[in-house]
Structure formats: C-alpha cells, structure tokens
Amino acid sequence: MTETTISPEAVAGDQLRAFVERIERLEEEKKVIGDDIKDVYAEAKGNGFDTTILRKVVSLRKKQPHEREEEEAILDLYLQALGMHGPA
Structure with a gap:
C-alpha cells in the first residue's frame, strides 16, 4: 500500500485558516440566532400561545x-x- 504524504507547503494555510475562522464565526452567529428564536418562543408562551x-x-x-x-x-x-x- 502506498502512503500519500502532503507537505505543509501544499496546503494553503492562510486560506484554510480563513475558511475555518469564517465557519466558526457563522456557527457562533447561528447559536446567537437560535437563542433569539428560543427567546421569542418563550415570550409567545408567556403570552398564552x-x-x-x-x-x-x-x-x-x-x-x-x-x-x-x-x-x-x-x-x-x-x-x-x-x-x-x-x-x-
């Protein structure tokens, strides 16, 4: 079996880091929005819905x-x- 080795130079580190950081920011925004939605449902429940x-x-x-x-x-x-x- 042959083993493929990818050198660190072959991976665009800065570009990869940028993608990871964008995903992390979006995940955090998604969490905040999810919390906001929960708050709206709680408010609706408090109003008898x-x-x-x-x-x-x-x-x-x-x-x-x-x-x-x-x-x-x-x-x-x-x-x-x-x-x-x-x-x-």
Missing part, C-alpha cells in the same frame, strides 16, 4: 400550498387507516 402549534405554523408557512395539501391528504389517509377519525 401554544409553542408546539406555533412551531407547526412556522413550519407550514415554509411550504408551498401544494406541499401542505399533499401532506394534509396523506395525514388524513393515515388517520383514517388507524381509525382515528371518520371518512372525509
């Missing part, structure tokens, strides 16, 4: 109408198959 349903609404708003309709149709089909509600 059901956060589980609120999360579902946010999820549904990301989808196209045809995607939501298809998902709802499949959900209805599954619920009917399980006897969880009457025919549509």
Whole structure:
C-alpha cells in the first residue's frame, strides 16, 4: 500500500485558516440566532400561545400550498387507516 504524504507547503494555510475562522464565526452567529428564536418562543408562551402549534405554523408557512395539501391528504389517509377519525 502506498502512503500519500502532503507537505505543509501544499496546503494553503492562510486560506484554510480563513475558511475555518469564517465557519466558526457563522456557527457562533447561528447559536446567537437560535437563542433569539428560543427567546421569542418563550415570550409567545408567556403570552398564552401554544409553542408546539406555533412551531407547526412556522413550519407550514415554509411550504408551498401544494406541499401542505399533499401532506394534509396523506395525514388524513393515515388517520383514517388507524381509525382515528371518520371518512372525509
């Protein structure tokens, strides 16, 4: 088996470091944004909103109408198959 050795000179150290640092900054920003979103959900809960349903609404708003309709149709089909509600 041959072993490939990459010399340090072959790796663009400055460019690699720049990529790593950009990723680290973006990860930190993502964490801050995630914390902000948690705060908004906590505020909504404090105002009497059901956060589980609120999360579902946010999820549904990301989808196209045809995607939501298809998902709802499949959900209805599954619920009917399980006897969880009457025919549509």
